[in-house]
Structure formats: C-alpha cells, structure tokens
Amino acid sequence: MAWNRLIVFVVLLFFCSAVPLLANNNVLVTFEEPLKGVKEEVVKIYPSVQRELSQLFNTTISARIHIHLMTHNEFIKITKNRYISAFAVPARHTIVINYSRMKNFYMMKETLKHELCHLFVFKIAEVKPPRWVDEGFCQWVTSGISEIILGRTEETLRRAVFSDRLIPISKLTTFPSDKVGLSLAYEESKNFTGFLIKNYGEKRFVDFIKGFRGQDSTEDLFLKTFGISLPEAERQWINSLKGGSQVVRFIAEHIYEILFFLGALLTVVGFIVLLLRKRAMKKMEEYWDEEEENIC
Numbered sequence: 001m002a003w004n005r006l007i008v009f010v011v012l013l014f015f016c017s018a019v020p021l022l023a024n025n026n027v028l029v030t031f032e033e034p035l036k037g038v039k040e041e042v043v044k045i046y047p048s049v050q051r052e053l054s055q056l057f058n059t060t061i062s063a064r065i066h067i068h069l070m071t072h073n074e075f076i077k078i079t080k081n082r083y084i085s086a087f088a089v090p091a092r093h094t095i096v097i098n099y100s101r102m103k104n105f106y107m108m109k110e111t112l113k114h115e116l117c118h119l120f121v122f123k124i125a126e127v128k129p130p131r132w133v134d135e136g137f138c139q140w141v142t143s144g145i146s147e148i149i150l151g152r153t154e155e156t157l158r159r160a161v162f163s164d165r166l167i168p169i170s171k172l173t174t175f176p177s178d179k180v181g182l183s184l185a186y187e188e189s190k191n192f193t194g195f196l197i198k199n200y201g202e203k204r205f206v207d208f209i210k211g212f213r214g215q216d217s218t219e220d221l222f223l224k225t226f227g228i229s230l231p232e233a234e235r236q237w238i239n240s241l242k243g244g245s246q247v248v249r250f251i252a253e254h255i256y257e258i259l260f261f262l263g264a265l266l267t268v269v270g271f272i273v274l275l276l277r278k279r280a281m282k283k284m285e286e287y288w289d290e291e292e293e294n295i296c
Contacts, residue, residue, distance in 0.1 A: 026050065031069040035099050041108070042067055049113045056141065057120045057206065063093045065119070067112070072100035083182055086147040088115040090122030101149060110145040117141050125212040132172035133209060133218075135186060136193030144190060150183045157187040161241045169234050170219075195237045200226055 027046045029039050046067070054060045075098035076082060085101035088094065095115040102108040117138035122128060139146045150156075160166045167176075167184060169192055175185040197205050208225040222230045 026064060028064055028066045029069065030066070031099075032071050032074060034071055035069045038069065038099060041105070042069065042112070045105075045109050045112060049109060049116055053113065053116055053120050053141070056202075057124055059120070059124060061093065061119060061123055065116070066092070066094045068094070068096045069099045070096065072098055075100070083150055083179060084147045085149050086111050086115050088118040090119045090128070093119060095119070107145070110142045111147065114138050114142045114145055114147060121209055124206070124210050127212050129209060129212045130173040130218055131175055132169055132185070132189040132192065133212075135175075136189035137205060137209065139186065139190040140193050140197060146186055146190070148182065148186055150179060150186075154187060156180060156183040157191060157241075160184055160188075161238070166238065169230065173218075191241070192234070192237055195240065196226065196233065 027043060029042050031039055046065070050061075050065075070078075075096075079087070084098075086095065086097040089096075095112070097108075097111060097115070099108075102111060115138075118134060121134050121137060128134065135146065157166075167181070167188060169188070172185055172189060176182055193205065204225060208221065211221045211225055214221070216224065219230050222228075222233070226233065
C-alpha cells in the first residue's frame, strides 16, 4: 500500500498543473474534470472539520492541505485497492478521496475528517505510530467511520472473538491485505482504542500518541502512559468482548441462523436414530427367523 500511495503522489505532482484547482490559504483542492461541481462543497466543509480537530489535538496544521478528488475508476486504477475509499499522505499534507464512494454530505465530511485526523496524528507524534494507534484513534474521532468499504466490520470482530482468532494488537503495526484480515484489523483497532479511552480518558490517549516523539518502544510507552502493560490491557479488553452482553448480542443477531442450524442438527440426529432403529429391528427379525428354523 505504501508503494501505491507513493505512485499516487508522484502522479498528482505530475498532473497537478493539468487538473482544475480551487485554493485558499488553508486548502488546495484538485479534482478530475467530472468532479468540478463538488469542489466548493469540499472547501465549505474543510474549515469546520479543521477547527474540530484543532480543538481536539490542541494544535493546528499551518501548512496548506492538498485534497485531491478522484472518480472511482481512476482511484482503483492507481491504488489497485477496491477496499478503501480514501487515504492520507501525512508527510506531504495530502489527502486523496474517491469521491464516487461518497454517498452523501455526512459521509464526505466524516471521511475528510478521518483523513485529516491522520495528518494531525502525524503532526503531534512526529512519526507514524503503529497503525492500530493511528487508525484506531481516527476511527474513534469519526464514530467508526474509516476509509475502508467492507460492510459490517463489527461482525468480523465478533466472529474472531468467538473463534479465538483475534490478531494480537502487537502485530497490528501493519494491516493484512486480504478482505477479512483488513476488516478485522480496522475493527480491532477501533474497539481496542475505544476500550482504552473509556477506561483512561481521551487526553491520556492523545498523550500516548504524543509520546511517540521519544525513543521508547510501543510497549514501554504504553506502560508509561497507561500504567499497565500492553498484553495485560489486551487481555482485559478480550475478556470484556467475551462478556455476557456480547454473547446475548451475538445470539440475538444470529437467532435465525442458530435455529436453522439446530433444526438441521435435529433432523440429522433423527435420521440417524431412525436408521439405527431400522437396523435393530432387522437384526431382531433375522434372530427370530433363525429361532423358527431351529425349532423346525
């Protein structure tokens, strides 16, 4: 994915003068010709989104942000990825959005906010933190909205919890490329981040992000910030996922599948019982036939 983003950035640099643009002191919007009607919408959205994140992170980004809007076909052609709808290149203050995936004003605003959040995370950390930190917090900021288009990622997490197939948080420095693995990685990051913020507060997590400026390992920084080791926090988080409410919710959401499975299971059991009964009766009949022959 890093190579794809680099390619996109090179392409944007090469074609920047060839595409229409709309700019002010805070934002530069470039776009493909078919999207010229939406440029003002993005410029209108940006100030409020930037203001919200500045208040959250208690800082601002002085550099002008470059937002590039693309049509679906061109976005897929360059990224080679059908699972994402946008991405950010923090070091270049650049955001690229597949505008064709933006179904409404709200989705556009939250997607822009999510990608701009990545730029703020990079600014206060001064490096790229582990991906679960970056994606987890930016999803939390946008109430779960992310750049991936994969349907119900919560479902992927619940299935992983019940089958003990969660990806260890320490392994989420990068994300898998397959659909299921990517979906699980995003959902784990969001859920674990939410767990930490619920228990330790938003400010503590922002301090955790800022701590990456130093030379501490993630594990040492985590212990220093939260007063608990990463493995222990992960264990507590997993226990919370396996709590009774999660079980009830899983059963409620899958009641029809469960009933269908039980019905099918009972049918199979009934068939086996009937088969065994027929075999037993056949053996009994053979026994009595032998007895009658012996009597004769």
